[in-house]
Amino acid sequence: MIEVEKVGKQFQGVEALKDVSLSVHRGSIYGLVGSNGAGKTTLLKLLAGIYRQNSGNITIDSQPVFENDEIKARTFFIPDFLYYFPNFSIQDMAHFYTRIYPQWNQARFEKLGGVFNIEVKRRIKTLSKGMRRQVSFWLGLALMPDVMILDEPIDGLDPVMRQKVKNLIIQDVAEREMTVMISSHNLRDLEDICDYIGILHQGKMLIQKDLDDLKADVHKIQVAFSGEIPPALLQDMQTLYQEKRGSVLILIVRGVHEDIIRRVQSYQPAILDILPLTLEEIFIYEMGDNGYEIKNVLY
Amino acid sequence: MFELDLRSRAPVYEQLVEKIKELIINNVLKPDEQLPAVRVLAIELTINPNTIQKAYRELEHRGYIYSVPGKGSFVRPAVPGNNTARLQTLEKELSRIVSEMLYLGTPPQKIITRVKTQLSKDEGGKMDD
Numbered sequence: 001m002i003e004v005e006k007v008g009k010q011f012q013g014v015e016a017l018k019d020v021s022l023s024v025h026r027g028s029i030y031g032l033v034g035s036n037g038a039g040k041t042t043l044l045k046l047l048a049g050i051y052r053q054n055s056g057n058i059t060i061d062s063q064p065v066f067e068n069d070e071i072k073a074r075t076f077f078i079p080d081f082l083y084y085f086p087n088f089s090i091q092d093m094a095h096f097y098t099r100i101y102p103q104w105n106q107a108r109f110e111k112l113g114g115v116f117n118i119e120v121k122r123r124i125k126t127l128s129k130g131m132r133r134q135v136s137f138w139l140g141l142a143l144m145p146d147v148m149i150l151d152e153p154i155d156g157l158d159p160v161m162r163q164k165v166k167n168l169i170i171q172d173v174a175e176r177e178m179t180v181m182i183s184s185h186n187l188r189d190l191e192d193i194c195d196y197i198g199i200l201h202q203g204k205m206l207i208q209k210d211l212d213d214l215k216a217d218v219h220k221i222q223v224a225f226s227g228e229i230p231p232a233l234l235q236d237m238q239t240l241y242q243e244k245r246g247s248v249l250i251l252i253v254r255g256v257h258e259d260i261i262r263r264v265q266s267y268q269p270a271i272l273d274i275l276p277l278t279l280e281e282i283f284i285y286e287m288g289d290n291g292y293e294i295k296n297v298l299y
Numbered sequence: 300m301f302e303l304d305l306r307s308r309a310p311v312y313e314q315l316v317e318k319i320k321e322l323i324i325n326n327v328l329k330p331d332e333q334l335p336a337v338r339v340l341a342i343e344l345t346i347n348p349n350t351i352q353k354a355y356r357e358l359e360h361r362g363y364i365y366s367v368p369g370k371g372s373f374v375r376p377a378v379p380g381n382n383t384a385r386l387q388t389l390e391k392e393l394s395r396i397v398s399e400m401l402y403l404g405t406p407p408q409k410i411i412t413r414v415k416t417q418l419s420k421d422e423g424g425k426m427d428d
Contacts, residue, residue: 174338174348195349212310
């Protein structure tokens with residue numbers, strides 16, 4: 001269980017994180033999304049015990065993580081820029097890990113070799129970007145971590161490998177209740193495996209919610225009226241976004257599905273369509289609501 | 300067992316609920332048959348186990364399945380009559396389809412015949428309800 005309590009972090013006067021709190025339950029996959037420079041990597045490095053926070057508490061299983069060997073031995077962090085020792089082969093790296101990670105599982109390492117299909121004697125620096133990523137997952141899954149922290153992990157993997165890696169993560173989550181914290185820009189990649197989503201923006205946590213609740217909470221509606229649009233309609237709802245296209249009004253609304261339908265119906269629209277949003281759309285509209293907009297790019 | 304559409308806008312757990320419901324209604328999953336374990340299904344579909352757990356809870360809540368602690372989830376034999384909300388939406392759907400068909404010029408008699416054929420087909424299979 002990961003607990004982050006009112007954490008703040010500054011770098012030479014730049015406030016990277018302000019008052020961020022979150023908790024990730026055992027066996028859960030938490031997806032962290034955010035605008036560029038929102039503080040995702042900073043937060044993940046704090047969780048991995050690499051940075052020390054300026055304020056607040058970060059604990060994994062009720063123990064502070066910074067410089068805590070016992071916690072670090074059970075945590076695996078894949079950073080956005082991978083680092084391996086110069087001239088090390090995959091085998092050398094695996095050997096190195098056996099000494100720092102007590103839960104290292106050699107049989108699993110060998111078995112995973114069949115999945116990744118890269119010669120273990122190859123030097124890592126001779127591998128391509130995507131293959132180095134694969135090596136990080138290969139090693140990471142072999143050391144049987146209780147907590148996995150992944151910074152933009154899917155980057156550089158081909159579609160087949162992506163699916164394989166996701167499946168391997170799900171296996172560990174399902175069978176050993178591994179806890180995963182994952183950041184990504186590719187929101188589609190998060191949609192199927194995460195159960196919890198947090199949106200960071202300018203160092204602050206905007207929303208965090210169960211992914212399905214998040215989706216059930218925001219809707220896109222298209223309404224058209226035979227006459228004028230009743231002005232009371234717009235005041236009646238919590239709209240994140242509105243757009244008029246010809247005689248059709250498009251609204252992004254927060255609220256419960258049935259409730260929205262009931263309210264709009266009371267104005268007797270000629271057409272009413274209601275759609276759940278994709279995570280990508282939720283991200284864009286929530287950001288727009290917080291002054292981070294794209295105009296006329298989407299739709 | 301089934302495929303989910305990850306590109307779809309509908310939440311994954313809702314899709315799961317619908318798929319399983321469909322399998323139960325169409326008798327592919329027989330009464331008292333055991334549903335796949337959450338872990339197994341999670342790995343098979345590459346879906347978060349918590350999402351599957353949630354779908355199972357929802358199905359149980361709606362009365363399609365029951366769970367036996369330590370054993371798993373099973374198909375509940377008869378679907379109870381507490382389906383008013385769903386029936387209402389289905390009725391609305393039906394009237395929407397009928398008016399659209401009329402608008403597009405289908406003769407009323409043809410719609411009636413179509414409904415009758417469907418009724419006789421379904422009644423052949425299912426005697427209850």
